[in-house]
Amino acid sequence: MAVLCKKNVALCLLFTITSGLCFFHSSAELQRFEHPTKSDGSLSFLVVGDWGRRGAFNQSQVAHQMGRIGEKLDINFVVSTGDNFYDDGLTSEQDTAFEESFTKVYTANSLQKQWYSVLGNHDYRGNAEAQLSPLLRKIDSRWLCLRSFIVNSGLAEIIFVDTTPFVNAYFTDTKDHTYDWRGFHSRKLYIANLLKDVELALKESTAKWKIVVGHHAIKSVGHHGDIKELSKWLLPVLQANNVDFYMNGHDHCLEHISDTNSPIQFLTSGAGSKAWRGDIKGLNRGGLKFFYDGQGFMSVQLNKMDAEIIFYDVFGKILHSWRTSKQLHQST
Template sequence: MKFIQRLVLATLVSSSLTYAAEHQQDEVFDEHYYQTHQIKSSITDMDDGYTFLVVGDWGRNGHFAQRSVAKWMDVASYQFDADMIISTGDNFYENGVASVNDPYWQSSYEAIYDGPSLFVDWYVVLGNHDYRGNWQAQIDYSDISRRWNMPAQYFEKMIKLEEGGTVHLVFLDTNPLNPDYQHEPKYQETQRQDGKAQLAWFEQTLKDNENADWTIVIGHHPLYSSGKRYGETGAVRGVIEPLLEKYEVDAYIAGHEHDLQHNKPAGSSVEHFVSGGGSEIRPVAQREFTAFAKSSAGFAVVKVNHHTFTLEFIDDKGKALYHYDLDKSKK
């Protein structure tokens, strides 16, 4: 029986790699390729700053729009000279990975995000579907892959801008912080984590870095949603939002909802973004706090310099859907 299971898994990986090769045989990634694949964007007007892409809810073995999103992520990474890629979680559907040797690493990640400009550092958080499998394996894969970075369930990164200034990135594991999972059997593993310890760490790291020019927090669960979970995010919002407001966080970027959103709740100084269009998509609607929402596959490009935070959503056809600038000098 085990021999048959290994044979099936080996066949799955082989088929996925063959499929990827067949579908990319006409796409030679040279200067001509990038010259003929361009995203019309105003981000290129910003010569300085630090650039990263944000994608979420993607791990589906190339199905739905995952492969086309990956293609345009590669173009965007080249065109905007991206320094890193951030994943907002749900990295492997439906039930995470079993180990660092799980075939999903090849069929859902390595064989999909294989464009040459995607071999920059990836910084990754866990989603709820990742907790259905071996979440520790996603941390351990950091020791196997040069580009995959998940040093712990939650962590931080300080970026020094070349022109001066700092960007403080805080990566949360929102699963243990979500009270909605307390009574869901399939997510009981999330509740075995020490949420109080993470919250204490979260507040301390925000407090210790209050002088950063920009503070951007990344988590899986949105605190506001114009999508499927509209009106259902109050529990996790009650845990996380008070600290975002207290320490004047500039932006919170999440996934979980399979779409692209920018939400601006009344009375809040925090910009709320959702980048969860890495594969499957779901409907959205205009809500009282919606600045932008589109039921589209895609990803975000973020560029930050000393004065300006810029975010642009790009769809799976390479079209710029939405552009937003936040000028620090005007806050």
Template structure:
């Protein structure tokens, strides 16, 4: 038993060493900039039959381009379920063009897309999505889970984003049966990721620390809180004073605040769901914002991280902002 645990730990250290805390170069150095801006979009992955997109995806893509042009966006966080309903089968799949390249065509969206996998992606070949990073100049998916580090220009402050594979961590789920994740396919992979995550969180001195995954920690909608993440991730977010957790999975927009951490659900990129069956399954008073109405036509999040604060704005695809919240930088005292 001790030998097994040591082997797992050494494997985790080996994986961690593959992803050093290098800083991403967004080409902002020469500009008069004092913030980093990004969009967060989940569950955006079209449909597996012509025309391979939905009306919600098309409307949301259009408004994303407008917001990115008007407010600025340095990158996009793609929060999983990138290709409905069973991911892709190879790096040469036509879905990359039909559901991604041919939809998000605006110049303002020709920026890095940092990608993680959702449960529908895991129904196909996630490695093919990782390999597509070599074929696209904006698709950035280096590994199942990885860390991003940014210098906020002209401030001396930093932003770190830890991108998780919550399906590898917790197992897959059947959306049609409204199931909770059934446990990881390989416990050794789940434990390796968890050890890596704890190491990265413990080491982080970032002024703003975000964690992103597909499954929600807290959600009031159809899937509700993810029991596995409440057990394995939630205590770490609190212990290491994460700024926010971003996810998708439920097809709506939510902002929940608990223990000083912002929980952002941005899963309205392709479908909409007004379900609130789990409203009483989150801490009382924690829900600050929710919408899943069809009238919004879809939605996404814009975030701006500056010297002392992170401003998160929820947008609907029909052209207006719905909710805005300000999160402070981390305090280490």
């Protein structure tokens, strides 16, 4: 069993999660979307999370700066790390919050690109199926939100992971909130199959850069901190398969933490609107390179040799930049 686990982390976790079941139902392969690079082979995109408040809490100001930076970098697309609509997701495909928090806020020309989005816990508090509906794409063609999927450019492969079902509290602490778990016949099998699909995609990827996006943080010094279920189940899969970046929202802040056990960089961009919570967990944490408890967003620029990550505040000021070279396997 030990040898099997070393070769296939997700399969090992599958046996553990399913608590003795001798078989499992294989999930469908993650849906893939091809997104070409620029003519020079590079790729650039913005990352924002926890934003949908009809322009309030400086959402509109962040959106304005995203438009400015997006034009400067000639971005290919935008990544949303979840909690797309507050406080309780959408009520239906006809909910006006979709246009009032998305279409009418992100109006800059540079942001009229594809948006790739995952669901956050606040999205699951509403009609989660509504955000996944193709009907929203008829309202605004930029919108693409699925539970888990892959965006591949050849240069980079980005795996979007539905992290909310991993968190035990959303199934046990239901006094104040209810969650839309329609379609979940077995949470354990859902998680196990998702881990298997993620590991398979990472193992088969030939992309120069491997990126995983989820709503919840694996490592964070913000309000919510580390999500222990992701540290237990998802992190070993990422570490075993040479993932370069894990990007998330959930904590309403901007932060950069280096893994002490692998080359993975943990990048939180959850500051698209309401922020400034003021509670911080351990700024002396090992691997912490940057933390900002305020509003803003992140840009990612990739080519075959280098990656550059930049964090911006609500005024578009650069707060933190970090570059790494793939060839030299070292960062500055």
